[in-house]
Amino acid sequence: MIPSLPPGVLMMFGAILLPLLGKKFSAIGALVLSSISLILFWTLPADHVIPMSFFGQELILARIDKLSWIFCLVFHLAAIMASVYALHVKDTKQHVAAMLYAGSSIMASCAGDMITLFVCWELTAVSSVFLIWASNSEKAYRSGMRYLIIQVISGVLLLSGAIIRFRSTGDLGFHSFIDGDPSSFFTLSLGSKLILIAFGIKAAFPLLHNWLQDAYPKSTPTGTVFLSAFTTKLAIYSLARGFAGLEELVWIGCAMTLFPIVFAVIENDLRRVLAYSLNNQLGFMVVGIGIGSDLAINGTAAHAFCHIIYKALLFMSMGAVLKQVGTTKATELGGLHKTMPWTTLFCIIGAGAISGFPLLSGFISKSMIISAAAYEHRFVVWFILLIASAGVMEHSGIKIPFFAFFAHDSGKRPKEAPLNMLIAMGMGAFLCVGLGVAYPLLYKNLPYELHHEYVPYTLAHVVMQLQLLLFAGLAFLFLMKMGLYPEEKRSTNLDFDWVYRKLFPNAISQIGRGIRWMDQTLRACVLWLLTWFVRICEKNFNETGNLGTTWSTSLMAFWAAILLGLCLMLYYL
Amino acid sequence: MDPQQTKKEATELSWAERNVKWIGTGLIVACVLTVVVQLLCGPVLPAMFDEKHKAHFEVENFPGFQAIFGFAAFVIIVYLGKLLRLFVMREENYYDS
Numbered sequence: 001m002i003p004s005l006p007p008g009v010l011m012m013f014g015a016i017l018l019p020l021l022g023k024k025f026s027a028i029g030a031l032v033l034s035s036i037s038l039i040l041f042w043t044l045p046a047d048h049v050i051p052m053s054f055f056g057q058e059l060i061l062a063r064i065d066k067l068s069w070i071f072c073l074v075f076h077l078a079a080i081m082a083s084v085y086a087l088h089v090k091d092t093k094q095h096v097a098a099m100l101y102a103g104s105s106i107m108a109s110c111a112g113d114m115i116t117l118f119v120c121w122e123l124t125a126v127s128s129v130f131l132i133w134a135s136n137s138e139k140a141y142r143s144g145m146r147y148l149i150i151q152v153i154s155g156v157l158l159l160s161g162a163i164i165r166f167r168s169t170g171d172l173g174f175h176s177f178i179d180g181d182p183s184s185f186f187t188l189s190l191g192s193k194l195i196l197i198a199f200g201i202k203a204a205f206p207l208l209h210n211w212l213q214d215a216y217p218k219s220t221p222t223g224t225v226f227l228s229a230f231t232t233k234l235a236i237y238s239l240a241r242g243f244a245g246l247e248e249l250v251w252i253g254c255a256m257t258l259f260p261i262v263f264a265v266i267e268n269d270l271r272r273v274l275a276y277s278l279n280n281q282l283g284f285m286v287v288g289i290g291i292g293s294d295l296a297i298n299g300t301a302a303h304a305f306c307h308i309i310y311k312a313l314l315f316m317s318m319g320a321v322l323k324q325v326g327t328t329k330a331t332e333l334g335g336l337h338k339t340m341p342w343t344t345l346f347c348i349i350g351a352g353a354i355s356g357f358p359l360l361s362g363f364i365s366k367s368m369i370i371s372a373a374a375y376e377h378r379f380v381v382w383f384i385l386l387i388a389s390a391g392v393m394e395h396s397g398i399k400i401p402f403f404a405f406f407a408h409d410s411g412k413r414p415k416e417a418p419l420n421m422l423i424a425m426g427m428g429a430f431l432c433v434g435l436g437v438a439y440p441l442l443y444k445n446l447p448y449e450l451h452h453e454y455v456p457y458t459l460a461h462v463v464m465q466l467q468l469l470l471f472a473g474l475a476f477l478f479l480m481k482m483g484l485y486p487e488e489k490r491s492t493n494l495d496f497d498w499v500y501r502k503l504f505p506n507a508i509s510q511i512g513r514g515i516r517w518m519d520q521t522l523r524a525c526v527l528w529l530l531t532w533f534v535r536i537c538e539k540n541f542n543e544t545g546n547l548g549t550t551w552s553t554s555l556m557a558f559w560a561a562i563l564l565g566l567c568l569m570l571y572y573l
Numbered sequence: 574m575d576p577q578q579t580k581k582e583a584t585e586l587s588w589a590e591r592n593v594k595w596i597g598t599g600l601i602v603a604c605v606l607t608v609v610v611q612l613l614c615g616p617v618l619p620a621m622f623d624e625k626h627k628a629h630f631e632v633e634n635f636p637g638f639q640a641i642f643g644f645a646a647f648v649i650i651v652y653l654g655k656l657l658r659l660f661v662m663r664e665e666n667y668y669d670s
Contacts (some may be wrong), residue, residue: 037618073612169662174658179622217605261650262633262650262653262654262657263654264658265650265651265654265657266654266657266658266662277640306637337587338585338587374629375629377629379630382629382630386639386642386646387646387650390642390643390646390647390650391646393643393647394647394650394651427612440633441617459610459614460611463610463611463612463614464633464639465639466603466607466638467607467608467611467639467640467643468639468640468642468643469643470600470603470604470640470643471604471639471641471642471643471644471647472643472644472646472647473600473602473604474601474604475643475644475647475651476643476647477597477600477601477649477650479651481597484651485651486651486654486655486658487669489658489662490663490665490669491660491662491663491665492663492665492666492668493657493660493661493663494660494663495659495660495661501668502668513578
């Protein structure tokens with residue numbers, strides 16, 4: 001029976017058949033697949049579980065509860081939106097990879113046990129790398145390799161953690177992994193720690209984050225839209241499922257909201273700015289998971305939902321720029337609003353949504369997490385999240401639309417994006433506004449029932465949020481007028497990937513050089529010693545040496561007499 | 574395409590470019606309005622302002638707190654970015670060389 005298939009499976013198997021449709025129709029095939037998958041998912045009953053016996057082990061291929069439902073829904077919406085956006089792409093390989101990737105992400109978000117999760121986890125890694133390689137450049141190939149290695153490491157850690165947990169508890173279920181009380185990283189069992197790190201890699205925790213900024217901007221215009229939606233949000237879902245309420249996550253999340261905003265200020269490639277911004281948004285969600293209250297988890301789920309849509313919208317607008325102009329470097333853009341008005345409008349809506357302007361989606365979701373921090377009386381966390389909100393306004397709210405579409409006129413007059421791209425962006429923009437206005441539709445589907453209904457639109461909240469954002473905008477205006485805003489520069493800004501792209505290779509080559517030097521020195525010393533010894537031997541044993549010369553018989557008789565005399569004296573003594 | 578027409582297109586100012594002053598003024602007016610609303614509605618309509626939104630921290634009650642915060646945070650972030658450039662900025666093909 002088809003309806004009892006786990007969500008996402010149809011897309012995964014359908015993806016394999018897409019090449020049969022040929023270059024012309026595979027894009028439409030992908031769109032049809034994701035739409036049918038959404039319909040099937042929608043018809044699944046609530047709290048649905050699909051078990052399967054595998055080598056005597058009971059696996060749960062799908063478990064639809066309120067937490068997985070909301071993620072599954074938004075993954076479907078993202079897949080449909082991105083498929084519309086990619087309708088003009090004639091490269092079948094990309095459609096196959098995208099559908100496999102989206103399908104496995106959806107299935108992973110429904111997985112009820114660690115084996116199913118692991119298999120889907122690895123499938124997302126292996127399928128998504130083809131979206132990076134699809135750019136067909138040396139840089140994309142290398143970046144994809146780094147991406148794949150890091151993602152596979154995450155998978156290996158996940159499997160190791162699951163096995164260790166299974167050995168000690170006999171439990172393969174995918175549920176909360178917090179074992180100790182109070183909940184802290186140090187009270188977690190080894191298996192749970194490994195699982196947390198595996199999730200942390202995919203969620204782009206600080207220092208584990210650089211695969212994101214490295215790989216996403218190197219993908220194709222359409223590939224990045226898919227990439228932005230799934231991997232990291234699957235990790236957020238997994239963290240919410242497995243580690244809700246883990247104290248360390250609050251501080252990890254705070255760090256994640258802060259450091260990317262400073263990097264985003266100076267980054268020239270606008271798709272990389274969006275990757276930093278994505279990292280910053282994940283920070284809000286990780287804080288929500290760390291706080292762990294019902295409101296915070298609801299906030300995390302709501303924010304992930306809204307974020308997937310507005311982030312996809314922003315990546316779509318930059319993808320349109322990349323496709324039409326050939327670059328997303330701020331130094332080479334500007335004035336595009338003249339010929340790409342629709343893309344500009346959609347980008348501004350996405351930028352407004354991510355910044356959290358009232359009536360747009362970010363306002364109704366981000367505020368839940370910030371309020372959750374306030375309700376728990378966590379002043380420092382609340383304060384950091386406010387700084388991060390001003391930061392979002394800087395890099396995504398202003399920088400992205402301003403430098404791409406306005407700023408100084410680059411003189412470039414590209415055509416407006418193709419119709420399918422505009423439709424996809426229109427869908428995203430519609431959802432951003434829709435979620436901002438009709439927010440109860442989202443709220444009533446969040447994981448937890450709240451005792452006190454959360455109301456985002458109070459006069460105080462709206463006014464205060466507007467103050468924060470508008471005055472941040474005013475600061476931008478002020479800095480620009482005074483000529484104090486740092487101009488965009490063509491540059492590479494080092495981040496943590498420098499450690500494994502430069503430091504490690506350099507260190508390894510230095511160590512190699514050191515070993516070679518020691519080897520050569522040792523060999524030279526031994527050779528010198530040997531030469532010295534041979535020379536001594538030669539000196540003493542040749543025909544003129546002390547031991548090599550023939551001594552006269554009289555001398556021998558003389559010494560023999562002396563020795564005999566000595567023996568005689570010793571005998572008497 | 575007619576080269577003159579291309580030139581005209583290239584030099585023609587868009588609506589946004591012609592009204593850039595108005596956009597700036599609008600922003601400043603909007604900023605002032607948010608503070609005025611907070612100052613006026615706070616004492617005049619306290620029920621409307623406070624209902625369902627209790628300040629959790631003392632600092633939230635300070636009029637215009639978020640305004641000052643937004644402005645200051647923005648400037649600080651930009652300057653931190655400038656500072657960060659000193660440490661992390663390299664030439665564009667740094668990793669290729």
